[in-house]
Amino acid sequence: MRVRQLAILGLDLVGWAASAYLTYTHVAHVSPMCGEYGGCSYVQSSPYAQFMGVPVALLGLVAYTVLFILGILAFRGGDNSDRWLLLLLTLAAVGTFYSAYLTYIEAFVLHAYCFYCVTQAIAITLMTILLVVEYLSPEPLGNDGP
Amino acid sequence: MSRRPRRKKRDPKLLLVLFGLAALIVLVLIFIASRPKTSSTTTYLGDIPVQGKTMGYPDAPVLVEDYSDFLCPHCREFAEGPEKKLIEEYVKPGKVRFVFRQFVLSERSLPAANATECAREQNKFWEYHDYLYAHQLTDAPFPTAKLKAYAKDLGLNTQQFNRCVDEGKYFDLVMKETSEGYQRGVRGTPTIFVDGKMIEYGMVWENLKAAIEKALQGGK
Numbered sequence: 617m618r619v620r621q622l623a624i625l626g627l628d629l630v631g632w633a634a635s636a637y638l639t640y641t642h643v644a645h646v647s648p649m650c651g652e653y654g655g656c657s658y659v660q661s662s663p664y665a666q667f668m669g670v671p672v673a674l675l676g677l678v679a680y681t682v683l684f685i686l687g688i689l690a691f692r693g694g695d696n697s698d699r700w701l702l703l704l705l706t707l708a709a710v711g712t713f714y715s716a717y718l719t720y721i722e723a724f725v726l727h728a729y730c731f732y733c734v735t736q737a738i739a740i741t742l743m744t745i746l747l748v749v750e751y752l753s754p755e756p757l758g759n760d761g762p
Numbered sequence: 763m764s765r766r767p768r769r770k771k772r773d774p775k776l777l778l779v780l781f782g783l784a785a786l787i788v789l790v791l792i793f794i795a796s797r798p799k800t801s802s803t804t805t806y807l808g809d810i811p812v813q814g815k816t817m818g819y820p821d822a823p824v825l826v827e828d829y830s831d832f833l834c835p836h837c838r839e840f841a842e843g844p845e846k847k848l849i850e851e852y853v854k855p856g857k858v859r860f861v862f863r864q865f866v867l868s869e870r871s872l873p874a875a876n877a878t879e880c881a882r883e884q885n886k887f888w889e890y891h892d893y894l895y896a897h898q899l900t901d902a903p904f905p906t907a908k909l910k911a912y913a914k915d916l917g918l919n920t921q922q923f924n925r926c927v928d929e930g931k932y933f934d935l936v937m938k939e940t941s942e943g944y945q946r947g948v949r950g951t952p953t954i955f956v957d958g959k960m961i962e963y964g965m966v967w968e969n970l971k972a973a974i975e976k977a978l979q980g981g982k
Binding site for chain 2: 650660664667668698702705706707709710712713714717724725727748751752
């Protein structure tokens with residue numbers, strides 16, 4: 617696995633950890649530990665932190681898990697690796713756009729930022745950029761390269 | 763041995779299609795997520811936009827936050843005096859967005875705070891807020907029957923409201939906001955923040971007005 621591929625999986629784990637922590641705080645009914653800006657509880661208790669009654673953090677956790685599995689499938693090579701990469705890229709782009717929307721909500725509607733939300737937004741954006749580079753790279757995906 | 767064939771060059775146009783598809787999916791998700799449910803935009807006092815516990819125009823340059831407790835007499839005095847001036851002089855003209863934040867001083871305040879959140883669920887936070895303060899002198903600490911009666915007076919969906927009150931649905935949210943206030947240095951009520959900065963004796967109109975004017979002029 618190349619460094620870029622490892623970086624993609626690493627960024628996925630960053631997003632996974634942030635989502636897992638926010639899911640935990642939701643389930644355990646505790647306030648997220650938040651830096652001096654202290655907007656986490658406010659953001660997390662807003663209606664935007666739920667999607668059709670499901671915590672967005674939990675959806676993020678599921679999404680990052682799926683992305684990780686797709687990453688493994690794509691980067692191990694094989695006949696279907698290109699398809700896995702395309703699916704991974706599409707889902708990562710969905711995640712990036714939705715994170716951009718949520719960050720917009722934080723900035724212009726709630727006027728409060730949640731450190732973990734912003735962290736995962738940065739992670740998914742970088743991940744998508746690296747996936748685009750990976751896609752456009754002429755090198756094979758798996759270890760069967762030249 | 764010859765080199766393995768390099769992967770055939772991928773089509774960048776396909777990327778555009780996929781990104782377009784992703785954007786479309788997100789737009790649908792946002793549409794679904796933003797359908798009216800617990801908190802949508804409404805108005806207060808005629809034409810002031812309200813979203814949950816925030817009132818004012820979205821592009822108003824200054825943010826004023828009020829940490830208050832519905833059982834606290836000074837909070838009532840603030841709500842009935844300086845807050846009204848704030849709304850008239852700064853919120854209505856689009857200079858200030860005003861946010862209410864829960865800060866319960868004791869467990870006794872939880873039911874009333876929860877009830878205001880139940881009213882928020884039905885876009886009537888500010889109306890309920892005013893109504894509670896108007897009845898504070900006679901009805902505090904607001905027995906459940908009173909909280910439910912107010913909802914009826916204000917024309918809320920009482921079935922939904924009563925269930926919300928009985929469940930203590932927003933106790934967690936109230937406690938979260940209180941602990942967040944505590945982390946921000948709130949130790950008593952009402953405590954006022956202007957653009958994130960705590961204002962000493964901000965419940966006094968002259969102090970609050972001075973802080974807002976300073977913020978409007980770009981001073982922090």
